[in-house]
Amino acid sequence: MTRQRYCDKHQNKEKENQRYYDRFVRDKKADRFYHSKEWQLVREQVLIRDHYLCQHCLKQKRVTKAEMVHHTQPLREHWHLRLVPSNLISLCNACHNQVHGGKKVAGVGPGGESKILGGRFHTPRPTFTQTFFPK
Incomplete structure (x- = not known):
């Protein structure tokens, strides 16, 4: 058992994978944006507006x-909407992962349009694990 995420044998592989991801996959412009003061302020405003509750779960009568x-609307495709509160919604991690995983959730209309999120689901992208640890 170890206190770290990985044992010594696999820790170097994790660092190597993270370096590769940072260098070739990570969107540097988006990364800078998510660390900006402007984003932090708007993010907090949206959480307050939504009472710090997942809006998708609320539609399902869960708190x-x-x-x-x-x-x-995806940041990469709609950069001009990055700080517009009407383009932002508060979600729990599980619902956020569902949206980015492309999984259908209750409240999805014909054509894949989400009645909750007001747009189409994102194109499914492989997860970090799928990319670096294929079966």
Whole structure:
């Protein structure tokens, strides 16, 4: 057992994978944006507006603390909407992962349009694990 995420044998592999991801996959512009003061302020405003509750869960009559603020229109494709509160929604991690995983959730209309999020689901992208640890 170890206190670290990985044993000594696999720790170097994790560092190597993270370096590769940072160098070739990570969107540097988006990374800078998510660390900006402007984003932090708007993010906090949206969480307050939504009472720190996951809006998707509320539609399902569940009360769950929101931990993410999600862009309903993808940041890469709609950069001009990055700080527009009407393009942002508070979500819990599970719902945020569902949206980015492309999984259908209750409230999805014909054509894949989300009645909750007001837009189409994101194109499914492989997860970090799928990318670096294929089966």
